[in-house]
Amino acid sequence: MPTLVLDADERAPGVARRFVGEQFQEWGLGDAYTAQLIASELVTNALLHGQGPIVVRVLRDERDGMPVLEVWDGGDGLPVVQPESDTAVNGRGLLMVAGLAEEWGTRPLLMKGKITWAKCGL
Numbered sequence: 001m002p003t004l005v006l007d008a009d010e011r012a013p014g015v016a017r018r019f020v021g022e023q024f025q026e027w028g029l030g031d032a033y034t035a036q037l038i039a040s041e042l043v044t045n046a047l048l049h050g051q052g053p054i055v056v057r058v059l060r061d062e063r064d065g066m067p068v069l070e071v072w073d074g075g076d077g078l079p080v081v082q083p084e085s086d087t088a089v090n091g092r093g094l095l096m097v098a099g100l101a102e103e104w105g106t107r108p109l110l111m112k113g114k115i116t117w118a119k120c121g122l
Contacts, residue, residue: 006054008047008073016043016056020069023058027067034100035067035120041097042071042116050075050113066102067120074113078106 004019006012017036024032039056046054050073057070097104101118108114 002058004056008054012047012054013040013043019056020058038097038100038118039069046071046073049077066122068117070115070117072115078114
């Protein structure tokens, strides 16, 4: 399963975008733009609100073949979609993920932290 471990620094979202794009290309999937945008937002959220290294995995759902992105971090807090606001300067990432992904959610890791995942349309 394609996996990338990232340092929690400002380069992480860009590296994650490239990784997702390369994986989509390797699988012969169409345009990876939406998946790359979702990956960038999930990694940014992990960077800002999580802890420790960030793990990005790309897999295919065995039921329908659709790509799924997983972003792991060691933080305890769960992501929350913020209400829409015309004046907010940040906090819109998960709202955008919710609008772009077919499905998304979180689940706790056994030891510490969480996985935030998103299923991408083709």
